[in-house]
Amino acid sequence: MKKHLTKASLLLTGLLAGGSVFAQTADTTKATTTDYVQPFSPDNAFRTWSVGVNGGLMTPFTIFGKKSSQDFRSPHSKIGYGAYIKKQITSGFGLQANFMGGQLAGANGQPTGTGNTMDSYETKLNYALSLNAVLSVGNITFRHNHNFIQPYATVGIGGLNYNPTVVINGTSQNVTANGGSLNEWFVPVGAGFKINVSRGINIDLGYQVNFAYADNLDGYRYGAHNDRFSYAHAGLEFALGSKSKPQLAAHNPVSSIRTEYMMENRNTRNQLQSQIDAQKAANEQLKAELATTNANLAKFTADSDNDGVPDFYDKCPNTPAGTKVDGSGCPLPAPKQITTVITEEDRKVVRDAIANLEFDFGKATIRAHSYPSLDRVAKLLVDKNFSLKLAGHTDNVGSNDANMKLSKDRAESVKSYLVSKGANASRIEATGYGETQPIASNKTAKGRQQNRRVEFTLY
Structure with missing residues (x-):
């Protein structure tokens, strides 16, 4: 493992040194007409699509945490590979669809407590597909016409498909039945930099940590933490489109603005000054007319x-x-003083609505069979101009913040429905209390059901 990391470090150091030479030569290179794009030009003035391929080392060891706390304490390095297609939205932001594959391996598993020895594991990563946001920095600068190195950071979300195999007491075992594959969500987070070797080709060097939403990526569930793995890679990126257009990701808009300014001639500046003088005269005339109008x-x-x-x-x-x-x-x-009288019949309409009110599980969507009783409440509000307070409540299942939001959303959902039936929105107050005001014990299913409610108060 140390040998692989040492080689990777030397490779990255060499490429960084080479990239520094490229960046320094950019200081003395004057902007050419091929680098210039008129400021505020549309996307079709640039190459905004690109594809890339890469390869590198894939390992369960990451920069986060210690090896001793992982399921297998001796992570191995395996070959990984990937490809992507990217759409650059602005010079500093893009969206990238990623593919990644390879293998993960490790040995010296944590003790199981059952007498079994987790010798090692090997997981075949069939594919990892994700959609990443890419933030590029360093291409907008006042010092150079063109930067040859663009650092970047990425974050995204996607899905993993993999086959883990473990060796227990010297015997290899498939984790899944019939050797089938597993599917899980994961979040890739990474950083790196690209070196522009030509107008349409970039060297791509990066490091990515992938957080799996599962603890069985290595075939062994140990502890309370999900698995993760890293992928250090080197590759090439190819810009798509006309060779005469620059890459948007490598474009320096500040340089284009400066070039635009330098390309202006004296006649253009004099014409602009004439327009300014004419506008000033028109403004003075407008001021005089405004003074007369005000008088x-x-x-x-x-x-x-x-x-x-x-x-x-x-x-x-x-x-x-x-x-x-x-x-x-x-x-x-x-x-005139108007006295609002709430009858027992009015209260019955509200009680029926409360009794019949149901939502989809975990959501603020009202179920259809609740509509008739809500329609009667809406008619009551319209006919008698009553005010109504809606108070949403939940049981204690879930986090406090999630319960508070759900109770508020459900009260707002009832309000929206009543308003859609003609009720005055200004006379309806919707409030969420989450799990803070139970009317029964949350230790039983019946009590929790009673606590999941929306209370109606007429006034």
């Missing part, structure tokens, strides 16, 4: 009694301070 409008804005209605439109001048007036400045009649 003419002053008589329409005077409000002697400060009731919010200009004197020109005020039919009831000199109203006392604080008097509420209508659009013509006359006092509004005193509002």
